Amino acid sequence: MFILNKINMAKKSGGMRIGILTAGGDCPGLNAAIRGVGKTAIMNYGMQVVGISDGFSGLINKEYQELSERDLSGILTLGGTILGTSREKPFKSKGKKKNEIRKPDLIKEHYDQMGLDCLVCIGGNGTLKTASLLAKEGLNVVGIPKTIDNDVWGTDLTFGFDSAVNIATEAIDRLHSTANSHKRIMLIELMGHNAGWIALYAGIAGGGDAIIIPEIPYNEDKIAEYLVQRAEQQKPYSIVVVAEGIRNPGKERSVAHYLSNRIYEMTGLETRETVLGYIQRGGSPSPMDRVLATRYGTATADMIAKKNFGNMVALKNDKIISVPLDEVAGKLKLVEPDNPLVLQARKLGTCFGN
Numbered sequence: 001m002f003i004l005n006k007i008n009m010a011k012k013s014g015g016m017r018i019g020i021l022t023a024g025g026d027c028p029g030l031n032a033a034i035r036g037v038g039k040t041a042i043m044n045y046g047m048q049v050v051g052i053s054d055g056f057s058g059l060i061n062k063e064y065q066e067l068s069e070r071d072l073s074g075i076l077t078l079g080g081t082i083l084g085t086s087r088e089k090p091f092k093s094k095g096k097k098k099n100e101i102r103k104p105d106l107i108k109e110h111y112d113q114m115g116l117d118c119l120v121c122i123g124g125n126g127t128l129k130t131a132s133l134l135a136k137e138g139l140n141v142v143g144i145p146k147t148i149d150n151d152v153w154g155t156d157l158t159f160g161f162d163s164a165v166n167i168a169t170e171a172i173d174r175l176h177s178t179a180n181s182h183k184r185i186m187l188i189e190l191m192g193h194n195a196g197w198i199a200l201y202a203g204i205a206g207g208g209d210a211i212i213i214p215e216i217p218y219n220e221d222k223i224a225e226y227l228v229q230r231a232e233q234q235k236p237y238s239i240v241v242v243a244e245g246i247r248n249p250g251k252e253r254s255v256a257h258y259l260s261n262r263i264y265e266m267t268g269l270e271t272r273e274t275v276l277g278y279i280q281r282g283g284s285p286s287p288m289d290r291v292l293a294t295r296y297g298t299a300t301a302d303m304i305a306k307k308n309f310g311n312m313v314a315l316k317n318d319k320i321i322s323v324p325l326d327e328v329a330g331k332l333k334l335v336e337p338d339n340p341l342v343l344q345a346r347k348l349g350t351c352f353g354n
């Protein structure tokens with residue numbers, strides 16, 4: 001009753017009521033984005049802000065909390081997400097029992113019961129696809145692109161990527177000295193799902209000798225030949241940066257383990273492998289990610305105030321723009337094999353395994 005009165009009071013004063021959720025894998029910068037949307041909405045537009053728990057699960061289970069400006073203070077630098085997240089995909093639910101209400105219908109019902117005028121979905125490709133489908137079902141939705149993978153179509157950059165590249169670069173930097181001491185081939189496997197953005201950027205920043213990404217199919221013999229050539233040139237060690245999404249024909253869970261074994265078999269050179277894993281997603285966002293997430297957040301609140309729904313905020317040539325969600329949904333932004341960075345790295349002798 002109290003909540004309903006609060007909702008009605010805000011509606012009478014003309015303020016909108018917006019829900020924010022974070023879905024999919026977490027990444028640094030989520031809290032900066034939540035803060036950016038929420039503070040701008042409350043302080044500039046007199047909106048009410050509701051934080052929905054654990055991605056789309058929170059909408060299905062009606063788990064949420066009111067967020068005041070005070071609640072949004074002090075979270076800019078925090079890693080993770082204060083709202084929690086999940087990989088719930090409401091349009092993909094399997095085994096729906098007879099007479100069971102469709103999850104998207106449940107979401108629509110709860111959206112109305114919560115008195116929402118707009119839903120802000122902060123997420124990567126899966127989340128933005130769901131956001132676009134919810135918009136088609138009649139909800140007012142705005143998307144914010146986040147992911148360490150940087151593979152969202154329609155934007156130059158997602159927040160989370162810069163932090164992940166910083167972490168991965170530091171890890172590669174640290175491999176150089178131990179590789180040199182032991183005269184070894186060091187492989188490092190980086191995240192990125194089906195895209196090679198993290199491996200490409202961290203590989204170049206960390207001076208990786210070979211960078212193997214899903215967008216450029218590799219040939220094991222070429223990698224082996226290249227590493228033997230380096231050894232013959234008296235280069236005491238080599239660093240091979242591997243994106244997790246490259247072809248893994250082996251039985252090993254990690255492709256870096258597979259390639260490490262193959263390289264040893266083919267060259268006789270001593271190899272070791274590191275799988276960096278979730279460390280790339282943890283901890284405080286980099287300054288660049290804090291800035292980008294803040295820009296996306298404030299622009300989202302401005303879009304909502306203008307009733308610019310069904311769109312995603314995006315970055316194009318350092319300007320914030322909005323892109324229709326149904327253009328973004330279902331597409332991936334991958335590294336073009338002739339991306340200037342790839343061509344420049346080749347000029348420095350970097351091997352891409354082809």
Ligand code: F6P
Nearest residue numbers: 025124147148149191192193281
């Ligand atoms: O999308 C971010 C990401 O970290 C990918 O790089 C990785 O493949 C995936 O999420 C891991 O997902 P999960 O958290 O479900 O293990």
